[in-house]
Amino acid sequence: MKKVLAFDIGGTKIAYAIIDESGNFINEIIKVTTPKTSNGIYELLKTVIKGSEDEIDGVAIATAGAINNENNKIISHVGNLPEKYNELDFTSLTSKPIFLENDANAAGWAEFKLGSAKGTQNAVVLTLGTGVGSGIIVNGKLLKGKSGSAGEMHVRFGFGHNRKCTCGLWDCLETYVSGNALTTDAQIYMSPDATSYDVIRGLKENNQKAQAAFDHWQECLENALVMVCNLFDPEVVVLSGSMAQFVEYDKLQKEVNQDILTQPTELKLAKFENNAGMLGVALLLLERLK
């Protein structure tokens, strides 16, 4: 059975493990702090790859940023990683096959192949973390678009200039349904220095203001779900990321299905959490190696 070395490269941590065709993690997942320079990241990857090059059939990398359709190059700016990270020549790391995919796309693929979207052909996996990512499956394939960067959830909600988005525009979906968005709601509904943690704690203590902040956040999420259901008509929408655990699934599924013009969908919590990116990108490469 073939196996690959899979990385998940994030702004704070880099995780890696060897994964086989069945999706089994062969060894324990190792996590290290992301080096402060792009050169440091390159050297770290090279060292890790060298250490296991004899036992693997390829290297799979899930990373922030948009990845081209040849899966060998980052084609976007990557905000929370060091300067020039997006210019790294990943293909020079090893003579084995190397395969890159955007982390949210990879996580979506993991849910589609082995997780909460298994058995479907059309699914949307939204990662609700600090920001909002998506992995969208259309007819059993990842939606990539002409360049590879499709699935950017930067859709304007509203015309004012209320919430500045990391993309440079105002009032994108991300500013209303991410973890940071819940902090914004906490500051509006609770107090100027409140955070999303205060909202979650407040919910357990029946704090009315915390409830109001959460309700607004979840109403915005419902709008985002109506959007993806009307556009993609998916069999299932899967929520992953740090915020996914707080969502009221039954309530939201019912509301969404009342509001959409397409046919009813299912709303599910992701099966895989932090390891979805590594798993998904590994499965994508292993499929290509078949």
Next chain:
Amino acid sequence: MKKVLAFDIGGTKIAYAIIDESGNFINEIIKVTTPKTSNGIYELLKTVIKGSEDEIDGVAIATAGAINNENNKIISHVGNLPEKYNELDFTSLTSKPIFLENDANAAGWAEFKLGSAKGTQNAVVLTLGTGVGSGIIVNGKLLKGKSGSAGEMHVRFGFGHNRKCTCGLWDCLETYVSGNALTTDAQIYMSPDATSYDVIRGLKENNQKAQAAFDHWQECLENALVMVCNLFDPEVVVLSGSMAQFVEYDKLQKEVNQDILTQPTELKLAKFENNAGMLGVALLLLERLK
């Protein structure tokens, strides 16, 4: 060369013509007023089909409403057609192959095969008429979703209750970028009884208020274009429908490409106007008959 009888069924008119594999209209297009009952529509279709059944290889119907993935049934409510229209058994009209598709999807397919999106693999065709329809091409195929009804442009723009949408929700994209939306803007910026026609006339006369109404409408359209480009990363976005001729293409393409996170796209006026639905659905059926 195979040929089919193609219909375009709308709320006010039904058009039909015989179309061959090259997309040629064999005879002149005939237009009749849409009968007031669903039974009347059924009988009309039956009579027309009977008249040309010997010379055709199938019947293709572009219609309002969502069409299932088997292309033989309407699966949604259809607002501007008679009651029970959506329950008609189209397959009983003829013993020849019969094929239905949503009119905006069909128009999108016509642009993709022979029009302004020809030669691409990923394209979005937006029909800006009374409402807003879409035909979305992903990897050279129509985006249909699990049931066939994908591509509904009912995406909430803003959280207020400002503009009621035909779908029952508030402030959908359709209420900001359709022909009706321009009438709303006319009433806000010009006078309470102004319409979209007053805006268009006012533009030619350098009327400042008309310009303000149009600028707001076009700014909303830009938001819609950013959305479809960020989500689908298309090679081209094609605008069709009665409003498409008024759009400032160069200006808008430049603005959209500045704002998106995906790679630059082209913005184009549709090649086919009123006949795109008939042509597209004919081409879809003719491809299936090959």
